Amino acid sequence: xxxxxxxDCANVYTVEDITHLQYGPHPDSVILVFIRPLRVCAxxxxxxxxxxxxxxxxxxxxRYRTLLYSPPPDIxxxxxxxxxxxxxxxxxxxLTAWEEQRKRSITT
Ligand SMILES: [Zn+2]
Numbered sequence: 128x129x130x131x132x133x134x135d136c137a138n139v140y141t142v143e144d145i146t147h148l149q150y151g152p153h154p155d156s157v158i159l160v161f162i163r164p165l166r167v168c169a170x171x172x173x174x175x176x177x178x179x180x181x182x183x184x185x186x187x188x189x190r191y192r193t194l195l196y197s198p199p200p201d202i203x204x205x206x207x208x209x210x211x212x213x214x215x216x217x218x219x220x221x222l223t224a225w226e227e228q229r230k231r232s233i234t235t
Pocket of ligand 1: 131
C-alpha cells in the first residue's frame with residue numbers, strides 16, 4: 128500500500144509520466160525518454176516517485192546501454208552508410224530515435 132509522504136493519505140493513484148532524462152557526460156549526452164509511474168495523492172495532490180519510478184529509470188538506462196554496446200546490426204550499417212548526411216547526429220541519437228520508433232510501433 129502506497130501512502131502519501133506529506134499527509135499520510137492512502138488514497139494515492141498512479142499516472143504515467145513521460146520522462147526525459149539527460150544521460151551521459153556533456154557534450155555526448157543523450158535524452159532518454161521513458162514512462163515513469165508517478166504517484167499522485169488524491170487528498171493533497173502531491174506528486175512523488177518511489178522505487179517503481181527508480182526501477183523505470185534504471186531500466187531505461189539499462190536498455191540504452193544494451194543498445195549502445197550491442198546495437199542491432201542493421202541500424203549500425205544504416206548509420207554508417209548515411210553518416211555523411213547525419214553529421215549532427217551521433218550513433219547514440221540514432222539508436223534512441225530507433226528505439227522510440229520501435230516503441231511506437233509496438234503500442235500502435
Ligand atoms: Zn497527500
